[in-house]
Amino acid sequence: MNDLSTSSQITYRAVPIRPGAIRRIRGLSDQALAWLFITPTIVLLLAINIFPLVWTIYLSFTNYRANRPNAPTLWLGTDWYQSILTDPDIWAAMQVTAHFVVWTVLIETVLGFGLAFLIDKKFRGHGLWTTIILLPMMLSPAVVGNFWTFLYQPQIGLFNYVVAFFTGRGASSFQMLGDVTLSPWAIVIVDAWMWTPYVMLICLAGLRSIPDYIYEAAEVDRASNWRQFWSITLPMALPFIMLAVLFRGIENFKMFDMVNLLTGGGPGSTTEVASITLKRAAFESWRTGYSSAFAIILFVTVFGLANIYVKALNRVKSR
Amino acid sequence: MKQTVKALLTTFGVLASALGVGVGTTPAHAQAKTITLCWAAWDPANALVELSKDFTAKTGVGMKFEFVPWTNYADRFLNELNSHGSLCDLIIGDSQWIGGAAENGQYVKLNDFFTKEGISMDDYMPATVVGYSEWPKNSPNYWALPAMGDAVGWTYRKDWFARPEIQADFKAKYGRDLAVPKTLDELRDIAKFFQGREIDGKKVYGASIYTERGSEGITMGVSNYLYDYGFQYQDPKKPYSMDGFVNSPGAVKGLEAYKELYKCCTPPGASNSYMSEGLDAFKSGQVALQMNFFAFFPGLYKDPNVGGDKIGFFSNPAGPATQATQLGGQGISVVSYSKNQAEALQYIKWFSGGDVQKKWWALGGYSCAKSVLNDPGFPNSAPFAGEFLKSMGMVVDFWAEPSYAQLLQAEQKRVHDYVVADKGTAQEALDGLVKDWKSIFKEEGKKF
Numbered sequence: 001m002n003d004l005s006t007s008s009q010i011t012y013r014a015v016p017i018r019p020g021a022i023r024r025i026r027g028l029s030d031q032a033l034a035w036l037f038i039t040p041t042i043v044l045l046l047a048i049n050i051f052p053l054v055w056t057i058y059l060s061f062t063n064y065r066a067n068r069p070n071a072p073t074l075w076l077g078t079d080w081y082q083s084i085l086t087d088p089d090i091w092a093a094m095q096v097t098a099h100f101v102v103w104t105v106l107i108e109t110v111l112g113f114g115l116a117f118l119i120d121k122k123f124r125g126h127g128l129w130t131t132i133i134l135l136p137m138m139l140s141p142a143v144v145g146n147f148w149t150f151l152y153q154p155q156i157g158l159f160n161y162v163v164a165f166f167t168g169r170g171a172s173s174f175q176m177l178g179d180v181t182l183s184p185w186a187i188v189i190v191d192a193w194m195w196t197p198y199v200m201l202i203c204l205a206g207l208r209s210i211p212d213y214i215y216e217a218a219e220v221d222r223a224s225n226w227r228q229f230w231s232i233t234l235p236m237a238l239p240f241i242m243l244a245v246l247f248r249g250i251e252n253f254k255m256f257d258m259v260n261l262l263t264g265g266g267p268g269s270t271t272e273v274a275s276i277t278l279k280r281a282a283f284e285s286w287r288t289g290y291s292s293a294f295a296i297i298l299f300v301t302v303f304g305l306a307n308i309y310v311k312a313l314n315r316v317k318s319r
Numbered sequence: 320m321k322q323t324v325k326a327l328l329t330t331f332g333v334l335a336s337a338l339g340v341g342v343g344t345t346p347a348h349a350q351a352k353t354i355t356l357c358w359a360a361w362d363p364a365n366a367l368v369e370l371s372k373d374f375t376a377k378t379g380v381g382m383k384f385e386f387v388p389w390t391n392y393a394d395r396f397l398n399e400l401n402s403h404g405s406l407c408d409l410i411i412g413d414s415q416w417i418g419g420a421a422e423n424g425q426y427v428k429l430n431d432f433f434t435k436e437g438i439s440m441d442d443y444m445p446a447t448v449v450g451y452s453e454w455p456k457n458s459p460n461y462w463a464l465p466a467m468g469d470a471v472g473w474t475y476r477k478d479w480f481a482r483p484e485i486q487a488d489f490k491a492k493y494g495r496d497l498a499v500p501k502t503l504d505e506l507r508d509i510a511k512f513f514q515g516r517e518i519d520g521k522k523v524y525g526a527s528i529y530t531e532r533g534s535e536g537i538t539m540g541v542s543n544y545l546y547d548y549g550f551q552y553q554d555p556k557k558p559y560s561m562d563g564f565v566n567s568p569g570a571v572k573g574l575e576a577y578k579e580l581y582k583c584c585t586p587p588g589a590s591n592s593y594m595s596e597g598l599d600a601f602k603s604g605q606v607a608l609q610m611n612f613f614a615f616f617p618g619l620y621k622d623p624n625v626g627g628d629k630i631g632f633f634s635n636p637a638g639p640a641t642q643a644t645q646l647g648g649q650g651i652s653v654v655s656y657s658k659n660q661a662e663a664l665q666y667i668k669w670f671s672g673g674d675v676q677k678k679w680w681a682l683g684g685y686s687c688a689k690s691v692l693n694d695p696g697f698p699n700s701a702p703f704a705g706e707f708l709k710s711m712g713m714v715v716d717f718w719a720e721p722s723y724a725q726l727l728q729a730e731q732k733r734v735h736d737y738v739v740a741d742k743g744t745a746q747e748a749l750d751g752l753v754k755d756w757k758s759i760f761k762e763e764g765k766k767f
Contacts, residue, residue, distance in 0.1 A: 066401050067397065067400075067401040067419060067423060068419075068422075068423055068721070069401075069423075070423065070424065089732075152588075153588055154587035154588040155586065155587055155588060155605075172587040172588075175587060175588050175590060177588070177590065177591070178587075178588055178589070178590025178591065178739065179590075180740045180741065180742075260533075263532075263591065264531075264532050264533035264591060265532060265533065266532035266533075266590065266591055266735055266739065266740070267532070267590050267591070267735065267739040267740040268532075268732070268735050268736035268737075268739055268740025268741075268742050269732060269735075269736060269740070270740055280728055283394060283398070284393075284394075284724050284728060285722075285724050285725040285728055286397075286401070286724065287725070
């Protein structure tokens with residue numbers, strides 16, 4: 001058995017590294033050592049991120065098709081960009097994407113913040129409730145997609161029965177996934193179900209970061225609960241809410257798996273988001289040049305919007 | 320330290336023995352080589368595994384199989400071919416792929432091999448040779464051996480049709496006997512008759528038809544109506560000229576008739592239904608009629624719930640213009656990137672043998688060999704054999720152009736938008752399709 005009193009008597013002495021000690025390692029200079037450590041990362045970054053991006057930009061100006069590598073590659077200039085930006089089908093896909101992003105982010109933010117606000121209040125079993133609420137986001141989108149396909153099934157799906165119970169309509173009188181009006185909302189519901197907990201987690205972090213003494217001071221000033229919420233809670237949690245909006249916005253702009261599993265873009269093209277159009281062009285039609293141009297347009301759109309948003313976020317944080 | 324190394328080696332040796340791994344030795348019955356055959360994961364593929372055991376027994380060449388579900392079949396194997404992968408030595412590729420695979424050098428041209436081995440395309444049903452082997456079409460350039468004949472056909476609930484009360488009800492309503500439909504109008508009437516009817520205390524529906532949006536489903540389904548109403552892919556006298564053929568007045572009516580069938584007579588939630596959804600609907604006793612490929616019919620006939628005497632089969636009924644049906648099926652090709660081409664060709668030679676073709680049919684595969692199909696006993700060899708034979712005599716295939724995928728996607732979108740999503744009219748859908756197809760062919764440098 002260790003004698004704690006003995007161990008407590010041990011004293012540690014800082015040994016200063018003499019200047020030039022590192023330099024002596026196998027005769028390498030500090031700078032050479034730094035390059036030695038950083039080079040693999042730079043090589044990986046170039047190979048995995050930068051080169052594909054540059055290559056995609058190059059392909060977007062050509063007629064290259066991945067399934068015809070032996071065909072001559074012709075330089076088309078900005079032809080693909082022009083045809084994409086003037087294609088009504090592409091604009092329709094962008095509208096579908098915008099609808100999906102706006103509604104999911106709005107619903108997830110409102111519900112996520114609301115749940116975080118409730119969970120933040122210490123009550124009996126709040127830990128258990130937090131875990132239960134977090135469950136959907138821990139599932140794989142493939143599982144969620146299949147699971148909800150069954151729930152939406154008009155004949156045996158639970159969803160229709162629940163709606164029928166509250167509305168008095170026949171359970172198989174409407175199809176969530178096969179109806180042009182309902183199918184976009186069917187996807188919004190699933191995404192909100194799955195990712196609201198994620199927004200809740202970020203908002204919860206924001207709420208927990210607000211020091212208690214601010215509320216105590218507000219109590220002393222006899223500020224009402226509403227006043228406290230409006231003047232303390234919301235402004236102080238706002239950067240976190242905006243961060244959650246940024247994350248979910250970017251994620252949902254490139255949403256593919258869930259939509260593909262639930263509707264495959266249908267009925268017709270009602271739920272064909274941009275990523276599905278892109279996948280069809282790239283891996284079903286093998287229009288590599290065309291799809292590269294579309295991918296660049298999507299990348300620039302997300303990058304541009306995210307940058308504007310981050311600037312706004314920084315302004316809020318600096319207040 | 321030495322003891323530790325010794326102990327580790329001993330442990331490894333014991334483990335290797337326990338797992339049956341011979342370290343540095345060759346098993347006594349090792350095969351000279353193993354080749355990989357790629358196909359879709361479905362009933363006929365299981366029959367092929369069984370059949371191929373004879374090949375291994377005869378030649379000593381081992382067989383490995385890479386079967387992918389239909390939903391990923393095209394994506395998986397076209398990726399493999401386009402990336403010059405050597406996973407597949409043999410591939411049973413879809414009929415539409417042949418143009419692209421031939422022009423992009425992905426399949427080995429088999430003409431010289433066929434001549435050398437005495438394999439004649441005259442020994443196979445003409446429609447299967449054109450559909451599965453030739454590129455350009457109707458030219459003696461062979462890229463595959465017809466392997467799996469297939470077409471779209473129909474199944475029906477024979478037991479429901481035979482019920483006296485149902486028969487009487489049908490006669491009272493339509494003034495004729497409830498029987499296998501001879502025309503598409505009769506088929507619609509039957510589907511309407513069963514829609515929402517209660518049988519054995521369960522609500523049933525008319526028909527399961529193809530409506531799938533993502534891959535090729537609705538195109539494979541609607542074609543069976545379009546062809547019968549007078550649709551043609553192009554002017555027979557002027558290739559790639561499509562105005563008045565793709566969007567002919569007959570074709571427009573055909574598309575309208577398909578939409579009518581979808582709206583009146585399919586089960587709720589059938590807006591994205593293809594092969595497996597059709598099977599599910601029929602097997603679970605939901606529908607009276609089912610559109611599906613013949614390849615599934617042996618399995619359905621064996622089904623304990625709806626098979627045997629309960630099921631009947633018929634080929635696609637006639638329309639006002641003609642009687643035709645959509646070709647399915649595939650040829651077997653040697654992948655040009657394969658490192659085992661000699662063994663793969665050996666397999667094709669073996670597979671073309673008369674006895675092998677007979678056994679292939681017996682096991683559940685659909686032979687394309689005349690020796691099997693023209694045998695006088697063939698129509699009675701299975702309950703669906705006669706209808707299959709009839710169907711193979713009237714098949715029409717989708718474009719097999721290298722750009723088939725783009726052409727297919729355009730039709731998927733136009734047709735699904737009209738039939739399922741109620742967007743525009745049939746005329747607008749087909750006019751739009753002509754526009755799309757023209758633009759694709761123009762991009763391909765075709766003159767029309």
